[in-house]
Every structure is written in C-alpha cells, then in structure tokens.
Amino acid sequence: MRISRRRLLRGALSAVAFPAILRVAHAETYPTRPVRVIVPFAPGGPLDVFGRLMAEKLSQHFGQQFYIENVGGGAGNIGTARAAKVTADGYTLLLTANNHIINPILYGALPYNAFKDFEPVTLAVGFPTALSVNPLLTARTVTEVVALVRANPGKYGAPPEVFAKQLTNESATWREVIRASGLKMQ
DSSP states (O other), rough: OOOOOHHHHHHHHHHHHHHHHHHHHHHHHHHHOOOOEESOOOTTTTHHHHHHHHHHHHHHTTOOEEEEEOOOOOGHHHHHHHHHSSSSSSSSEEETTTHHHHHHHHHHHHSSOTTSSSOOOOOOOOOOOOOOTTTTSOOSSSSHHHEEEESSSSTHHHHHHHHHIIIIIIIIIHHHHHHTOOOOOO
C-alpha cells in the first residue's frame, strides 16, 4: 500500500497538532469550578470594592462563580502568604496593590517571595494617590514636605523617615523599580 505525500503530511500535522488541540479544548472549559479571589485587605476598601465588581463580571463572562475572600492583616502580607501556599492551578487568584512590591522592602523576611511565587496577569486598575498637608504648613511641594520633615526630626513621626530611608538607601530592588519608571530620586 502506497501513501501519498499529502496524506503523510496531513497525518504528521494531525499528530503534532492533536496535543495542542487538547490543550485549547481544555483551556476553553476553564473554569470548571468556582474561583477564589483573595483580597489581602479587610472588606470595604477600594481594592475590595474593585474585586467584587471584577468577580461579578468574571462570573458573568465565564458562567462560573468567582468569589472574594478577604484575608486582611499585616499590610496585605497575611492574605498574600495564603495565596502563595495554594496550588498554582488558576482557581485561586490574588488581587493586590503596590503593597506587593513595597512590603518585601519594608518587612524583610516574608513567608513568600513576591517576585518568584506569583505570576502577574494584568494591571487591572490604577488607584490615584495624593500627598496632602495641612494648609497651615508652609510646605507646598513634595520637596518642601521632605525638607520640613528632615528639618524637624521626630516632630512628624518616625515612620516617614524610616520608610524614606528604606526606599532610597537600603533597597536595590526599589531603586531598580524607580530607575525603570524614569522617576528621579533626590
């Protein structure tokens, strides 16, 4: 029995394509069960509100329940640690904010590695951040606020000084993030 080149080529392509087709078919069935979305903060905050809106839309789109599990505490570290410990099967998602990058710098040893234990999926939302001061203060710019705090050690509290020191002096990772963003640190 003689097999034509065309038939041989079709058979070979089918054999190569079959595993890919199975993966696509399997991917199209995701999710087959409810999906937990961990928000590492208490209910009612901006990330929780966004998470609930997102979970509702994802549930409608996929026809499967996406639900929020608030695991607050430790500036987001407790919920993030819980998310890091689950099986990486796509049925537990972590919805987090800039604390994911800042906490390893501020807290040092954590029960998870923010850069190795997670795979970013998307930038879902941006939160505006504002720095404001009492109108009675003379400071009107960020530079003036920093100068005011430095000129009056202890008057405005230690946390901003510690935070600024850690971000600018002690953390090569944070400096790399700042440098990549194009911001100038003084």
